Amino acid sequence: MRFFAKLIFKRVIQIHCVFYFGQTRSLLGVFEEDAAAISSYIHQLYQAMRRIYDAQNELSAATHLTSKLLKEYEKQRFPLGGDDEVMSSTLQQFAKVIDELSSCHAVLSTQLADAMMFPITQFKERDLKEILTLKEVFQIASNDHDTAINRYSRLSKRRENEKVKYEVTEDVYTSKKKQHQTMMHYFCALNTLQYKKKIAMLEPLLGYMQAQISFFKMGSENLTEQLEEFLANIGTSVQNVRREMDSEVETMQQTIEDLEVASDPLYLPDPDTTKFPVHRNLTRKAGYLNARNKTGLVSSSWDRQFYFTQGGNLMSQARGDVAGGLVMDIDNCSVMAVDCEDRRYCFQITSFDGKKLVFILKIALSVNDTIWICTINNISKQIYLSENPEEIAARVNQSALEAVTPSPSFQQRHESMRQSRPPTARTNSSGSLGSESAALSALSLDSLVAPDTPIQFDIISPVSEDQPGQAKASGQSGRNKSKENSILHQLFIVRFLGSMEVKSDESPDVVYETMRQILAARAIHNIFRMTESHLLVSCDCLKLIDPQTQVTRLRFPLPSVVLYATHQENKRLFGFVLRSSGGRVESHTTSVCYIFESNNEGEKICDSVGLAKQIAFHAELVRFLSRGKKVWVCTRKMQYAKYIDNSTVSGSNLQIKNFYRVYCIVSR
Known part of the structure; x- marks a missing residue:
C-alpha cells in the first residue's frame, strides 16, 4: 500500500492517465475498506475506554460521598443506638482513610482523562473525520471531472x-486540477492512517496502565502498618459480632419453634383453657377492640381502634395519632360479658355513673375476652394502686379460684377474717345480733351450705303455682302497683351473680360463704355474663324489674327476706336469704341465698331493705294495737321478749332495730 502511494507521487505528471487504470481503482477500494474497518473498531474501543473513565469518575464521586456520610454519622440520632460513641469513633477513622482513597481516585480520573481519553478522542474526532471529509470531496471532484470530459468530447x-x-477547455483544466489536488490529499491521508491507527491504539493503553500504576503506588504509600493493624482489629470485631448474631439468631429460632409448638392450639377460635389457663392477674391490657356506636334508633356500627389501660382509665388511640385519649374512668366500674345479635365475644363496661360501653374483640377469641374482663375487673378494684398489683391480684383471684370443697372449719377461717375488721358491726344492714355470735361458734361449713349444692347463674322466673313467700314473676308493670300502697320506693341497678340453696339462715356468715362459692364457681367455669335488673325496694316486697320492658322478673315478699348482708371487702356485693315453703308440704321450708352486684354500695341497699322491714313492722304493730290488743314481740328462738301495749307505742318513735328477726306477733 505504501509503495503504491509513493508511486503515485513520482508519476504526478501522468496522474490523469494513472487514475483511470483499473488497478488504481482497486487499490483505492482496499484503502477505503481498511479505513472503514479502523473507524468501526476505534469507535468500539472508544466506548469501552469511555466506560472505564465514567466508572472511575463515578467511583471517585461515590467514594467521596461515602466519606462525607461517615463523617456525618455522629450527627445522626438513632432510637436504638446504644454504642454510638464506639461506632462513631470507628467510622471517623474509616472516613479519614476513605477520604484519602477518594483523593487517589480523583487523581486517577484526571490521569485517565489526559493519558487515555484524549489520544483516542483526538484520533476519532480529527483523523477519522478527515478521511470521511476527503472522501466526499474527492468523490465530488471526480464527478465534476467526468462531466467536463464528457462535455469536451461532444464539441463539434x-x-x-x-x-x-475555450469555456470547455477551461472547465476540463479546472476539474482535472481540482481532482488531482484532492486525490493527493486523500491518498496522503489514507497512507498516514496506518501510522495514526497504531498511535491511537497504543497511546491510550499506555496512558491507562501508567495511570493505574501511579494509583497503586499512591495506595501503597498510604497503606501503613497502623492502618493494617486497624483493619485487622475491625475484622476481628466484625467476626465477633457475627458470631454473637449467629448465636442470638439460633436462640431466637429455637424460641420461635417452641412458641409455635406451644401456641398451635391457641390459633383455634376457642382454645382449651385447661391447657392454656387465662391470665387473671393483669392490671394492664392493650389491644384492638371494636366499639359499638349507635348510628340510629335501631342501627349501630362497630368502630375498630386501639385501646389500652392506663392506671384507672381506659384510653383509645386512633390510627396516626401520637397519643391516646380518655374513653372512660374504669375505677369502681363493672364489667360483664353480654350477648350481641351481630357479634360474638362481647363485653360491657358500666362506669360508676351508669355510662355503658360495649366492646367486641377484633380477633374473636374467647380467651382474649376473658383476659379483658379479668383485667378491667382488677382495675375496678383499684389493685393497680398497690405496690405489687399483680401479686395482690393473684392473691384475690386465688381466693376466688379456690375449690368449692369445704374447709375443715368455716368458723376458724371466718374468725381470722373478723380479727382484721373493725369491731363495729352493722346490725341494721346485716340483721345480726351480738348475742347470736356464740351460737355460730358451733356451726361448720356443712351446716351453712350443703356440699354439691347446685348454683343457678341465670334468673329463671318460677312457673309453679304461687306459694306464700315464694319469688314470683309477673308480666305486668313492676313499679306501678307497688307504688299505690307503699310509702317507700327506692330503685337500685343490680346484676344477678347467682343463687343457691342454704341449710341455715341464722347468721350473715351464710351469705359470705354463698358469695365465696358463687364467685369461685364463676371463676372456675369462666362465667362472666350477668343479668342486669332494677331492684325496687318497697314496704311489702323486693322486685327485680327488666330495665328494658319494665316487666317484673322476680318478686320477693318482704316477710320472706330473713337475712341480708354485704361482702366484707367488696362493698358492691350483697346478698339476702329468702325463706319459702317447700312446695305443698307446708311444714317444710327452704332457704335460698341470692347474690347481687350493684353500682352503689351494697350497704345502702341493705339499709333500704332494713328500713322497709322497720316500716312494715311498725305498720303491722300499729294495726294490732289500734284494735286494743296486747302484743308480744319475740325472736325466733325466744332468746328475749318484750311486752308492748298501746301506751308503749308513740307515733313513729318505735325502735325496731334492736329486734334482729321478728318471729311472730302474738295478739293477747
Missing part, C-alpha cells in the same frame, strides 16, 4: 465556436 468539429471551446 464542423461548427467550431471559439468561445464555447
Whole structure:
C-alpha cells in the first residue's frame, strides 16, 4: 500500500492517465475498506475506554460521598443506638482513610482523562473525520471531472465556436486540477492512517496502565502498618459480632419453634383453657377492640381502634395519632360479658355513673375476652394502686379460684377474717345480733351450705303455682302497683351473680360463704355474663324489674327476706336469704341465698331493705294495737321478749332495730 502511494507521487505528471487504470481503482477500494474497518473498531474501543473513565469518575464521586456520610454519622440520632460513641469513633477513622482513597481516585480520573481519553478522542474526532471529509470531496471532484470530459468530447468539429471551446477547455483544466489536488490529499491521508491507527491504539493503553500504576503506588504509600493493624482489629470485631448474631439468631429460632409448638392450639377460635389457663392477674391490657356506636334508633356500627389501660382509665388511640385519649374512668366500674345479635365475644363496661360501653374483640377469641374482663375487673378494684398489683391480684383471684370443697372449719377461717375488721358491726344492714355470735361458734361449713349444692347463674322466673313467700314473676308493670300502697320506693341497678340453696339462715356468715362459692364457681367455669335488673325496694316486697320492658322478673315478699348482708371487702356485693315453703308440704321450708352486684354500695341497699322491714313492722304493730290488743314481740328462738301495749307505742318513735328477726306477733 505504501509503495503504491509513493508511486503515485513520482508519476504526478501522468496522474490523469494513472487514475483511470483499473488497478488504481482497486487499490483505492482496499484503502477505503481498511479505513472503514479502523473507524468501526476505534469507535468500539472508544466506548469501552469511555466506560472505564465514567466508572472511575463515578467511583471517585461515590467514594467521596461515602466519606462525607461517615463523617456525618455522629450527627445522626438513632432510637436504638446504644454504642454510638464506639461506632462513631470507628467510622471517623474509616472516613479519614476513605477520604484519602477518594483523593487517589480523583487523581486517577484526571490521569485517565489526559493519558487515555484524549489520544483516542483526538484520533476519532480529527483523523477519522478527515478521511470521511476527503472522501466526499474527492468523490465530488471526480464527478465534476467526468462531466467536463464528457462535455469536451461532444464539441463539434464542423461548427467550431471559439468561445464555447475555450469555456470547455477551461472547465476540463479546472476539474482535472481540482481532482488531482484532492486525490493527493486523500491518498496522503489514507497512507498516514496506518501510522495514526497504531498511535491511537497504543497511546491510550499506555496512558491507562501508567495511570493505574501511579494509583497503586499512591495506595501503597498510604497503606501503613497502623492502618493494617486497624483493619485487622475491625475484622476481628466484625467476626465477633457475627458470631454473637449467629448465636442470638439460633436462640431466637429455637424460641420461635417452641412458641409455635406451644401456641398451635391457641390459633383455634376457642382454645382449651385447661391447657392454656387465662391470665387473671393483669392490671394492664392493650389491644384492638371494636366499639359499638349507635348510628340510629335501631342501627349501630362497630368502630375498630386501639385501646389500652392506663392506671384507672381506659384510653383509645386512633390510627396516626401520637397519643391516646380518655374513653372512660374504669375505677369502681363493672364489667360483664353480654350477648350481641351481630357479634360474638362481647363485653360491657358500666362506669360508676351508669355510662355503658360495649366492646367486641377484633380477633374473636374467647380467651382474649376473658383476659379483658379479668383485667378491667382488677382495675375496678383499684389493685393497680398497690405496690405489687399483680401479686395482690393473684392473691384475690386465688381466693376466688379456690375449690368449692369445704374447709375443715368455716368458723376458724371466718374468725381470722373478723380479727382484721373493725369491731363495729352493722346490725341494721346485716340483721345480726351480738348475742347470736356464740351460737355460730358451733356451726361448720356443712351446716351453712350443703356440699354439691347446685348454683343457678341465670334468673329463671318460677312457673309453679304461687306459694306464700315464694319469688314470683309477673308480666305486668313492676313499679306501678307497688307504688299505690307503699310509702317507700327506692330503685337500685343490680346484676344477678347467682343463687343457691342454704341449710341455715341464722347468721350473715351464710351469705359470705354463698358469695365465696358463687364467685369461685364463676371463676372456675369462666362465667362472666350477668343479668342486669332494677331492684325496687318497697314496704311489702323486693322486685327485680327488666330495665328494658319494665316487666317484673322476680318478686320477693318482704316477710320472706330473713337475712341480708354485704361482702366484707367488696362493698358492691350483697346478698339476702329468702325463706319459702317447700312446695305443698307446708311444714317444710327452704332457704335460698341470692347474690347481687350493684353500682352503689351494697350497704345502702341493705339499709333500704332494713328500713322497709322497720316500716312494715311498725305498720303491722300499729294495726294490732289500734284494735286494743296486747302484743308480744319475740325472736325466733325466744332468746328475749318484750311486752308492748298501746301506751308503749308513740307515733313513729318505735325502735325496731334492736329486734334482729321478728318471729311472730302474738295478739293477747
